[in-house]
Amino acid sequence: MNFYTRKWVKPEDLNAHGTLFGGSLLRWIDEEAAIYAIIQLGTNSCVTKYMSEINFINSARQGDIIELGIKATHFGHTSITLACEVRNKISHKSILTVDKIVFVSIDEYGKPKAHGKTAITYTDERLREED
Numbered sequence: 761m762n763f764y765t766r767k768w769v770k771p772e773d774l775n776a777h778g779t780l781f782g783g784s785l786l787r788w789i790d791e792e793a794a795i796y797a798i799i800q801l802g803t804n805s806c807v808t809k810y811m812s813e814i815n816f817i818n819s820a821r822q823g824d825i826i827e828l829g830i831k832a833t834h835f836g837h838t839s840i841t842l843a844c845e846v847r848n849k850i851s852h853k854s855i856l857t858v859d860k861i862v863f864v865s866i867d868e869y870g871k872p873k874a875h876g877k878t879a880i881t882y883t884d885e886r887l888r889e890e891d
């Protein structure tokens with residue numbers, strides 16, 4: 761799993777207990793996962809279809825630096841399935857896991873569209889393809 765994005769937990773991200781608000785974390789995850797799906801599928805016409813059970817394992821506190829990890833686990837015909845882990849950047853203690861986040865590639869009418877991708881590609885491979 762690659763941990764691309766880091767966040768610094770600030771006062772506006774906290775819940776009434778003074779720990780990281782789950783809603784803030786889920787918003788960051790949805791955006792991170794969407795960016796990952798867009799890059800892998802090569803189109804920004806894709807939507808979140810499904811999120812599996814979310815397991816909040818440990819809380820994060822103000823001042824903590826956390827990192828968001830995403831990995832593609834399955835390429836379907838029109839969909840891509842991702843797994844996510846959020847952990848403390850310093851201690852590597854797990855904060856949250858999501859087993860499955862599914863994005864679907866759509867056409868101009870909002871209907872599922874084949875994306876033609878079968879495996880993870882990395883930026884340097886994509887740049888080589890464009891040469």
Ligand SMILES: CC(=O)SCCNC(=O)CCNC(=O)[C@H](O)C(C)(C)COP(=O)(O)OP(=O)(O)OC[C@H]1O[C@@H](n2cnc3c(N)ncnc32)[C@H](O)[C@@H]1OP(=O)(O)O
Pocket residue numbers: 790794806807808809810835836837838839840862864866870871872
């Ligand atoms: C980035 C964002 O915030 S987007 C905003 C939030 N998301 C949305 O508004 C999306 C709203 N939903 C929709 O518009 C529609 O449900 C669509 C277009 C995504 C999918 O339409 P459907 O008629 O359900 O599509 P369909 O049944 O053909 O399935 C499409 C793909 O999704 C997969 N899929 C459908 N339902 C599920 C599910 N519950 N769990 C996992 N995968 C699913 C299918 O297996 C299929 O994948 P494949 O082609 O790779 O085999």
